[in-house]
Amino acid sequence: MAKSNKPIIWGTFAAGGEIVSLVMPVIILLTLLAATGHVPTVFSYETMHAFAAGWFGKLVLFVILFLSLWSQAHRLRITCFDFGLRADTLVAIVMYVLAAAGSIATVVFLARI
Amino acid sequence: MGEKMSRRPYVREVPPTSWYFRMPRYMRYMAREVTSIFIGIYTALLLCGLANLSAGPEKWDSFIKSLQAPSSVIFHWLALAFALYNSFTWFNVAPKALPLQFGEELAPDSVVAGGHYVIWVLLSIFILFWAGVF
Numbered sequence: 001m002a003k004s005n006k007p008i009i010w011g012t013f014a015a016g017g018e019i020v021s022l023v024m025p026v027i028i029l030l031t032l033l034a035a036t037g038h039v040p041t042v043f044s045y046e047t048m049h050a051f052a053a054g055w056f057g058k059l060v061l062f063v064i065l066f067l068s069l070w071s072q073a074h075r076l077r078i079t080c081f082d083f084g085l086r087a088d089t090l091v092a093i094v095m096y097v098l099a100a101a102g103s104i105a106t107v108v109f110l111a112r113i
Numbered sequence: 114m115g116e117k118m119s120r121r122p123y124v125r126e127v128p129p130t131s132w133y134f135r136m137p138r139y140m141r142y143m144a145r146e147v148t149s150i151f152i153g154i155y156t157a158l159l160l161c162g163l164a165n166l167s168a169g170p171e172k173w174d175s176f177i178k179s180l181q182a183p184s185s186v187i188f189h190w191l192a193l194a195f196a197l198y199n200s201f202t203w204f205n206v207a208p209k210a211l212p213l214q215f216g217e218e219l220a221p222d223s224v225v226a227g228g229h230y231v232i233w234v235l236l237s238i239f240i241l242f243w244a245g246v247f
Contacts, residue, residue, distance in 0.1 A: 041245030084130030
């Protein structure tokens, strides 16, 4: 049987879709509350920093950001094609480079906390 | 080549930038596609927040303040609406994407989709509680 890298791409896409669907609305709701002046207690610097300093918090933040970055990059690539931007190879390179840069940045920021 | 074609093949015109206006279900498909733009930008915003968190208390506080700009509030409402649409449509196709098999039987669609909704609501309530919203 021919080898294919599709399972890896699709696995990330599916896991990303699942995690984004489950947690993104409530995370947006939290920052919306902060945006409208009702800042949740978790967003105080001490609490948030303590969360991101522990290994569990780091893992949670990394999984959410990593999966969201890659699944949105993949979906944006398809969205560009559907809106008539047919330079798929170029779009794919730009999207995946952004996702890779975002993943590296996530690791760097988490390591600094 | 091609100047004296004896046959004229039928070419179906598909306008590449406006094809989705033809049918309501194409529009619903594109509405779901557009959610990736908002969630993508929001993910960049989260990454920006993480950068500010790692840069110290002053930077973090000014990040939280910057969220209160009118453009940010409008973006948040739009992002929330699109994220909810993304979640509903994802959970509704979950029975097709993730069919659960028990022996010879497949779990009914309502169980797979319903299970996702239950987990979604419980997890969201837990995160709100953890964040100190109530």
